[in-house]
Structure formats: C-alpha cells, structure tokens
Amino acid sequence: MKLEDDSLPNSGWVNMNIRPGIINILRFRNGLDTLLATGTLPNARLKKIKLILGIQNSVMKNGQSFPLKIKDEDREVIVSLDINNFEIINGGSVMFWIDFDAGNSIRVDNSGSGNNNGYRLKSHIKIFSHSNSGRIEGKVLPLAADPIIKAVIGTDTATAIPDDDDGEFKIVGLTAGTYKVIIDGQNGYSDTLIQNVIVSKREDSHLPLIRLRR
Amino acid sequence: MKNKFLKTTLVLLSSVAIFYSCQKDAAKNEANILINLNEPHTAVIYFTDHQTPVFDSVFIDMQRLK
Incomplete structure (x- = not known):
C-alpha cells in the first residue's frame, strides 16, 4: 500500500x-x-x-x-x-x-x-x-430458474448468483443508496424487478422470498 | 477598525485550517473511538468477488500486494 x-x-x-x-x-x-x-x-x-x-x-x-x-x-x-x-x-x-x-x-x-x-x-x-457499505440479501425459488441477480444504481451494477442448494444470495460492498434489483430468470422463467431497495451503511437489506414463474 | 477586522478574519481562517488538518490525522473506529492515523497499524485485507454467469471458474494469478 x-x-x-x-x-x-x-x-x-x-x-x-x-x-x-x-x-x-x-x-x-x-x-x-x-x-x-x-x-x-x-x-x-x-x-x-x-x-x-x-x-x-x-x-x-x-x-x-x-x-x-x-x-x-x-x-x-x-x-x-x-x-x-x-x-x-x-x-x-x-x-x-x-x-x-x-x-x-x-x-x-x-x-x-x-x-x-x-x-x-x-x-x-x-x-x-x-462499516462503510451495505448488503442486499434474499432467496429466489425455484432452483431450476438459475437466476442472475443484479443490483443497479445509476450506471453501477453488482451481480450475484444464488446458491445452488438453497437459492439464497447476498451482494456485499454496496454504496448506500436506492437500488433496483433485477432477477433475471433462465430456463423459461420470467424476470422480476424490485424497485426502491434501500441500502444503508452497515446494514443488510433483506428482500422477501422471490418466486419466479414460467 | 479595519486592522481589527483583518486580524479576526485571519484568526478564524487559521482555526478552520487547524481543525481540518487535525481531522485528517484522526478517524473514528467502529466503537466511535478516535484513532490516530499517524501511528503504526496492522493491516488485514480480504478478497471477495462479484459474480459472472458466463464462466464456470475464473483463475487469477495473484503475485503481490503493495
């Protein structure tokens, strides 16, 4: 350094x-x-x-x-x-x-x-x-949807791929602010958009269970 | 009167400069305790990753960290 x-x-x-x-x-x-x-x-x-x-x-x-x-x-x-x-x-x-x-x-x-x-x-x-960043976490089902999670603020995008076993995901190191979270479904499952997810320093923003449908 | 005004302004500006330079030498830790940044510290650095769905694995050759 x-x-x-x-x-x-x-x-x-x-x-x-x-x-x-x-x-x-x-x-x-x-x-x-x-x-x-x-x-x-x-x-x-x-x-x-x-x-x-x-x-x-x-x-x-x-x-x-x-x-x-x-x-x-x-x-x-x-x-x-x-x-x-x-x-x-x-x-x-x-x-x-x-x-x-x-x-x-x-x-x-x-x-x-x-x-x-x-x-x-x-x-x-x-x-x-x-201490200077926040996190977004949640769970996406079914596992067969193989979703990609994107947390977007302005021109910045942070990506996560849920755990293969339980569908849980966590995105860390996020600047505080208001995000939109895109759940990009695969294998014929539809996408979902969650607006206005507020991320605060030192805090986990928990999303409710997300169920994707074909 | 003019000299007095100038002196007061100079004192105020100096105080602000000293305040900010002292702030630069200190930071609060997670327990809100003021830490002197000029003292020796140990460093602990972790590594994490933002994902890509494109690849199964990404192998990176880490050599040095300065």
Whole structure:
C-alpha cells in the first residue's frame, strides 16, 4: 500500500504478506471472502493499493479451459484509497475488502485471426469496508430458474448468483443508496424487478422470498 | 477598525485550517473511538468477488500486494 508520507522508504509503498498463487475467484460468491494479505503499516494514512498479477490466468467455460491473456501494463492494478474505503477495528487494525468484478474484467480476445482467441483480462476492482457499505440479501425459488441477480444504481451494477442448494444470495460492498434489483430468470422463467431497495451503511437489506414463474 | 477586522478574519481562517488538518490525522473506529492515523497499524485485507454467469471458474494469478 502507498501511504501519504512520501519521506517513508520506497516513497511510502509497503509490501503486504500474501501467499502468491492461482485462485478461482468465483468461489467467493454471495458474501464469501478469503484472507488475502496482512502486514504492518507505519501509519494508517492510506493513499493507494497495488495488486500485481502474474500471467497464469485462465477461465473455464462449459467445461473447457481458455487462456486469460493479460497485457504487461494491466498486470499492476492500482486503486486509490481514502478513509471511506477502510475501517479501523477495535485493537487498531486497518481492515478492508478487495472486490474483484469478474464480469467487467474479462472480455473476449478479438486480437489475431479466428474465433478461438480466448479471453483478455483487464481487472476492475473496488475497495470497501463493512462499516462503510451495505448488503442486499434474499432467496429466489425455484432452483431450476438459475437466476442472475443484479443490483443497479445509476450506471453501477453488482451481480450475484444464488446458491445452488438453497437459492439464497447476498451482494456485499454496496454504496448506500436506492437500488433496483433485477432477477433475471433462465430456463423459461420470467424476470422480476424490485424497485426502491434501500441500502444503508452497515446494514443488510433483506428482500422477501422471490418466486419466479414460467 | 479595519486592522481589527483583518486580524479576526485571519484568526478564524487559521482555526478552520487547524481543525481540518487535525481531522485528517484522526478517524473514528467502529466503537466511535478516535484513532490516530499517524501511528503504526496492522493491516488485514480480504478478497471477495462479484459474480459472472458466463464462466464456470475464473483463475487469477495473484503475485503481490503493495
């Protein structure tokens, strides 16, 4: 992380302890998360965070693996931070979440000839803390509808896919505001729209049970 | 009279500047206790994901975090 004090070594950039490796980021859905990094900071005046990616990226689609190419300049993902992005928990630890927007970060690779060029990665990440964001949660039935849930505010959309076993979903890290929630039914099930879902900081907005019909 | 007005204005402006610079050095934690941002802190960073229905899996090669 880069701290505000430029007189610090490395112009204020501090390395965090991370276990390098390849992770399937789609495991962390419906509010699930994993501890990514820890470290010690000379101060808590955070300015930026830099995530450095390797080149061993790939995707699986319909059981088939495709390379996920990344340009050299896209391997460093830098995001600005301010006091609204993190929280300081009791005991004095700075805590925040890195939210990787898989849907917006992957595009079909149109370079070269042919139609089987795989995909390209240009990472979109957001930083949030639980104390400065809210959540929407609910349950969609039947499971056979395989719905996609979208929480929309202005031009921002956050997506969730309900749990395969019980249909429950949770979207975390939402900016406070009034959302519309679109339940995009698949397999012949109709869509549903819920307007005026109010999201407040630190709170879960619970939606009533949603039943999709054919 | 004019000098007195100028002095008062300067004092007020200085007070506002000091107030805001002090605010920048502190933040309230979840228990609403004021924390000095200039002191050393530990950092704990979690990772989560917003979903895409397009892929079964997305494997990302995480190397370093600064």
